[in-house]
Amino acid sequence: MPTAAHLHALDLGRFVTASPSSFHAAAEGARRLGDAGFRLLSEEEDWPTAPGGYAVVRDGALIAWSVPDGAGPLTPLRILGAHTDSPxxxxxxxxxxxxxxxxxxxxxxxxxxxxxxxxxxxxxxxxxxxxxxxxxxxxxxxxxxxxxxxxxxxxxxxxxxxxxxxxxxxxxxxxxxxxxxxxxxxxxxxxxxxxxxxxxxxxxxxxxAQESAVFGAEGEFFASGRLDNLSSVHAGLTALAGSQGAGDSIAVLAAFDHEEVGSASRSGASGPFLEDVLARIGDALGATAGDRRRALAASWHLSADAGHAVHPNYAERHDPANHPVLNGGPLLKINANQRYATDAPGAALFARLCAEAEVPYQEFVSNNDLPCGSTIGPLTATRLGIRTVDVGIPLLSMHSARELAGVQDPWRLAKVAERFFAG
CATH class of the missing domain: 2.30.250.10 (Aminopeptidase i, Domain 2)
Structure with missing residues (x-):
């Protein structure tokens, strides 16, 4: 009988197939959330003030949120950030x-x-x-x-x-x-x-155009296009739909476009989309400017983007003491130069979430001789001043037309995201 992780991987494959472009990814995400009871809004209309699940699409980006009963001007946010585009x-x-x-x-x-x-x-x-x-x-x-x-x-x-x-x-x-x-x-x-x-x-x-595949000696591998970063978008969608109305925080999925080219667009993480949506959520809850700052000070952002597993044929390209492997659990991504936004409080939060979800995790840090990539994490932290931790699933062949993951890791990331949204 297929395991929960295997079924999650198969659904991730269906999501990737339905999302050949960022515009399709945003539309498919909105469709899935609609099936889960979320209401799709237009940016040009007045937004409702009642608790519930909502979503809005701007070009190739999707932001969705769930407002619990009893939410008020100071209710904190739990934001999972990801991106819909791929090289x-x-x-x-x-x-x-x-x-x-x-x-x-x-x-x-x-x-x-x-x-x-x-x-x-x-x-x-x-x-x-x-x-x-x-x-x-x-x-x-x-x-x-x-x-x-x-x-x-x-x-x-x-x-x-x-x-x-x-x-x-x-x-x-x-x-x-x-x-x-x-x-x-x-x-x-x-x-x-x-x-x-x-x-x-x-x-x-x-x-x-190739379909995703589960393979390996024990079906432990998952190959697909666009795992960077539809794996994180899918995990966020799964967690948000599954945790709607739970907890005492406003759960938010922010799936931006244009991360692969710098995020500097109206639908990218450097643009105003998330800030605009959060301001309108605050307005609906009667928040003043001061209330919004207090709510953000109590909030967290989980920036989810794929990271590197250790490559058996190129071990010298990795840090000698940190060797993440497929199916070893999601990555906690760390960089001293703030290419990732993780700090000690963020590391402690992620460790606690993984323990609650009964999921192992691994640290990722770059070899000092190689430049480190970056994510939307530092961008969102800079725009909003929100505490941010960078995470993601380990991959081989990142930025290939067909990337390689472990079957367990996408499911585990979704489990951690559920705990995160629950507050």
Whole structure:
């Protein structure tokens, strides 16, 4: 019989499949929360003041919250932050290109993908089309594109080192014919059921088309695209839906867009989205500016983003004393230079949450000779002054088109998130 962790991984796979772009991830999250009784709001309407579960979507970002009975102006918040975007490629203007009888797509690199991992695999397009009248339509194709690698017969030294030019080599093929008589945007419009002539703008990315998989000697591995960071979004959705109305805090899931390119957007963690939502929640509870500051002072932010497991073939790239492994539990991410926001109080909070959830956890710290990545944690801590701790599940092949996790860790992160939301 499948374990709870196995069932959670299978549902995570379904969530990833339904979320080939950040816009789809936000929409799928809102749909799932709607099924759990949350009410989807528009930013342009008056928001209700009654306790309950609510959600709002801004472009490719989703913020959802649950207000318990008896909440007031000083009720603290428990915010789980994550991000909906993943490293990929984005369609350029005039995306239909090609030469020598091939149809190709003009794409721009988005974030920091592991380029070689995208070679020789079936890919799909997904995102949004915005019509001249302002209407937005989400669209996703089936397997459509491929970055074909040059045969070894034509590059005998390729195994000595593969060099990929972003402009020259990363142009996927999607058909045969004359680019002058083909229309990739028209294909997307047909898939969305709209008139291509009425499309005024588009945000379309490339996504892996392969389904997720559980495998390994004892089914201990989970492989999928976009685990960085849909694994955290899914954990937050699962926990929020399962803990609605519980505890004495306002539980908030903040799933931002554009983390992979710096978060500086209206739907990114450096933008005003979360601050706007929290202000409106406070207004509904009758909070003054002083009340909001007091509530934030009593609040916590759990910044959930994937981290690195130790790689058996590259152990020298890791800290010699800290070797997180798959299925060893979620990571507590620490960096002396505040690339992660975890401090001693945050570490103590996470240790307590994991103990209450009966979940093991592991510390992650970088090798001093290698630069450390960052997350939305320091950004949110800086914007709001809120106490923040950085966590996430361990991965191998981060930023690959297909990343590797343990089956146990996503489920364990969701269990810890439930304890966090319960206050």
């Amino acid at each position: 990929s490629f984005k369609l350029k203007p005039k995306p239909t290109t090609g030469r020598l009888g091939w149809l190709q797509a003009g794409v721009e690199v988005y974030g920091g993908p592991l380029l070689n991992s995208w070679l020789d695999r079936e890919l799909r397009l997904a995102g949004r089309l915005v019509m001249l009248d302002g209407a937005t339509h989400l669209v996703a194709t089936g397997p459509l594109l491929r970055f074909p690698q040059l045969a070894i017969h034509l590059d005998r030294n390729v195994n000595e080192g593969l060099a990929l030019g972003r402009q020259q080599h990363m142009n996927p093929v999607w058909g045969l014919g004359d680019p002058g008589s083909a229309d990739l945007l028209g294909l997307l419009a047909d898939a969305a059921g709209v008139d291509a002539r009425e499309v005024g703008g588009f945000d379309i990315v490339v996504a892996d």
